[in-house]
Amino acid sequence: MVFRSSLYVLCAVLPVVLFLCMETVSTKEIQLVDSLNERAYDYRYRSLDSSFYAASQAYKQARFYRLGKAEACNNKAFCAFMRMDFDETERLYQEVRTLTRHELELLIADIGLMKIYQRTTENKEFYDRRNSALQRMKRIDEDKNLFVDRHEKIRLNYAYTEFFIVSVEYYYYLRQRPEALASLNALHSEDLRDADITQQLAYHYIKGASALCEGETPDAERLNEFNELYTVWNIAFQYQYPYFEGIGLLGVADLMIDHSGLLNIRYSHEIEQFGLPADSLLPLRLAQKALSLFQKYNDIYRIADAYVIAGKYLNVHERYAEALDMLTKALNCVNLHHQSYYVNGRDSLEILEPFIANDSVYAEGNWLGRKDVKTVPEWIARIRDQLSVSYAGLGMKIPSNYNRNIYLDILDYTRQDKELENRYLSLQQESKQLNILLWSVIGGIVLLFILLFISNNRAQIRNKKHIARLKRILDICGKITASVPLNVATKEEIIQSVLTAVSSDMEELFQSKFRLCIPNEENP
DSSP, X not given: OHHHHHHHHHHHHHHHHHHHHHHSOOHHHHHHHHHHHHHHHHTXXXXXXXXXXXXXXXXXXXXXXXXXXXXXHHHHHHHHHHTTOHHHHHHHXXXXXXXXXXXXXXXXXXXXXXXXXXXXXXXXXXXXXXXXXXXXXXHHHHTXXXXXXXXXXXXXXXXXXXXXXXXXXHHHHXXXXXXXXXXXXXXXXXXXXXXXXXXXXXXXXXXXHTTOOOOSSHHHHHHHHHHHHHHHHHHHHHHTOHHHHHHHHHHHHHHHHHHHHHHHHHSHHHHHXXXXXXXXXXXXXXXXXXXXXXXXXXXXXXXXXXXXXXXXXXXXXXXXXHHHHHHHHHHHHHHHHHHHHHOOGGGGGOOOOSOOTTOOSOHHHHHHTOTTOOOOHHHHHHHHHHHHHHHHHTTOHHHHHHHHHHHHHHHHHHTOOTXXXXXXXXXXXXXXXXXHXXXXXXXXXXXXXXXXXXHHHHHHHHHHHHHHHHHHHHHHHHHHHHHSOSSOOSXXXXXXXXXXXXXXXXXXXXXXXXXXXXXXXXXX
């Protein structure tokens, strides 16, 4: 019997023990996944392929280490974003929510979604994710001292710096300079100081490229912008970050197109460090050098940017035919992106061209109006703007107006500040919730009054019955007193007199036969 009981206990406990063993994350798994995630993070701006491979391996190896798997998911999403696979990026960031409740990784996922919606100009969605990120940051700030691990501190600093950098970029493209400057200044110095090199480079770049440098004069501002962009290139060159090398060179090239004289005088030594002849062709050569870096890094978005900067330089120097060729290549990058991710049947015919005669419905307009196509409006707008200049320089007014109209239409679309719309929808939702609450309270009050009314009526009816019964009893008592004759000889006569007087009343009152008797005194 004892043996059988022990066997039953063993059978009950064994599955639980096995389940707990299976769910326990081994130290080896944690170390492996963390090292792969660190490798993926380190290679983000060096090699997208290497970063994605390491992140994929971390995702695969994380069998029970769900936090590590969520981090790997965030790293994979970053690579997908840089490749402009926005649907896959969104899916991966959404998956993070199913893998962990860790606020830090969820915050990074929210910021990643902000980046998608900023680039694709989905303003309402951007603010939804931004508000969610702000709430998470508020909760993290309450327990910030808990993040003591070196890896967690790196992730924390990355999240905070990335949030403000993405916000700056968003406001910059909406031409809201005060808001962009406020977001830049909101970046805490300690977060920036403790951030890794790539985040510091991103900060310097956004500050210089977004014209957010302050100065006593416009020339002083331009010089400060050059200093920020040169810093990006110089540090990136030393640490071998081709992505930041490229955007630093592009930023300098763009600045030098309009301000080469000023910059050559003030920063001649720095300009020599690029290793290129410091002549009038320097901005074009810088753009070409950046193009080469982006082609190796495989960033189609920045490749198109390099063509646009080169086209802008050629337009300024009245080499319009060459500019048109460069800008057509930039437009082909947009087509390549669209064909890579959104071609299906009818869409295969929607190819952007520098000019289409008698085209009254622009393909860009169709793309912008669709939720299933995540294109980049400001990307196309920059190309169309320069194409308009190229055609105007060639004396081709109709193609110039064609591109100018597309540019203006996109500009109107992208500069719609949807924060008010988002606030309006939020207020609508809050108003709906308050109305539901209000009607619930009113309904509760009405129900309470009805219950009180019913209860009061019942109490009144009950009291009336009780009072009527008491009156009847008093009447019976009076009849009993009055029915007893003064000259009675026996008890039986008294009983008979009382019965005659009150028997019918008592039977009616108590709904039963009424009998009256005097107990035997010997047997009470």
